Amino acid sequence: MIELEGLTKRYGEKLAVDDLTFTVRPGVITGFLGPNGAGKSTTMRMVLGLDHPTAGDVRIDGMHYDQLKDPLTRIGALLDAGAVHGGRSAFNHLLCLAQSNGIPAPRVHEVLDTVGLTAVAHKKAKGFSLGMGQRLGIAAALLGDPDILMFDEPANGLDPEGIHWIRTLMKSLAAQGRTVFVSSHVMSEMALTADHLVVIGQGRLLADTSMADFIRQNSRTYVRIRTPQRERLLDVLHEDGITVVECGSGALEVEGEKAELIGELAAGHQIVLHELSPRQASLEEAFMRLTAPAVEYHAHSDAAVGRPRQAARAGWGADRGKAG
Incomplete structure (x- = not known):
């Protein structure tokens, strides 16, 4: 178990981590999310004693990292x-x-075999690809057979087979009752991997909840309907007090989790449905909605990117001339 209480870190005027309090529990995969610059890496470094908190505390099974004897056997x-x-x-x-x-x-x-590097065990690390280096880092984390594991972007550089392997590995570790804390920007992968989420923005805690609750609380849920008896269905839903929004391609949308009710109403009035599908935003959409105010670096589509090359070159040459 990893416990953070009021954890704060300042670098001069910069407040990197702001009064974080949460617990990473065993038996589940806890995803650690946040925009660039949110303080995720700084937080993980403080867990391992690589950075010292300005205020607050972080403990690993009740102890500070520097109190652990043979730390790799406790946390990888x-x-x-x-x-x-x-x-x-x-x-x-x-x-x-x-x-x-x-x-x-x-x-x-054992760990070289686990991560698939036995064949290159005696090759120098400087010749490794990004994915091979990532597997070596994972092997180092597993080396002490610890009960607690932390991974920062574990799928970085891995091919599809490797991504499936690390996802399966983390699920297996959690199923064994170990504490698994993983940070990633790959939302699609995190949605398939994590059970619980801790989300931060500008160093502050934004969410500490289950994956299902996070998506439900930070996204739009609706039902999409298609029918050849459109007007009749609109009348039936209106009579039942259900608000319907007409959208493109002849489809209808109803806010909320009302698929069963709509299906029963349609069946009761002998209305044919070609589609009745509950919809919910993805983890990525929910994450973007929650963290939008906390994003430090906003990229924009710049008209200059799409301007004619000749004009761009002319401007660049003029700037060079002035600089000279």
């Missing part, structure tokens, strides 16, 4: 897969970590 983390000496082989990198934490050497072979 992937924060920066590139933090590997390029001249070392994958095997030697993991062996050094194992020896420093009292982990038996055979465990190195």
Whole structure:
């Protein structure tokens, strides 16, 4: 279990993390979401004692990270897969970590096999692709067989097979009763992986809830209907006090979770339905809606991007001339 209480971090005038309080519990995958600059990486670094809080506290099973004996056997983390000496082989990198934490050497072979790097175990890390480096970082996190695991963008650089593998691995770890805390910007993947969500923006806690509740609370739920008996259905729904919105392609939409009621009304009046589908926003849409006010960096479609090349070059040349 990871417990944060009033966790705050300042870098000079910049308030990176602002009074965060939440608990990452065992047995579920907790997704950690937030826009760029929200303070996610800083928070994870404070969990591991890499940054010290300005105020507040963070504990791992009731202890600070620096109080843990052989910390890799208590918490494993992937924060920066590139933090590997390029001249070392994958095997030697993991062996050094194992020896420093009292982990038996055979465990190195086990985790290399788990992440699929046995065939390149004795190759130098500097020759690894991004995905291979990511697998090595995951192996390091698993090395001590810890009860708590933290992953920052674990699917980064992985191919589709690798993404499916890491998703399955995290689900398996949580099913074993371990604490799994994962940060990612890939909303589609997080929607398939996480059970619980902690969302922050500008360092502040925005949500701490289940995946289902988060989407329900931050998105529009509606029912989409198509029927060849459009006018008759409109009359029936109107008589029942149901507000209907007409949209493109001849479809109708009704706000809320009313699919069963609409289906029963249509059946009772012998109205044929070609479509009756409950709809709900995706995790990405719900996330964007909640965090929009907390986004620091807004990109815009700039007309200059689409202007004729000749004009763009002429302007660039004029600017160069002035600079010269």
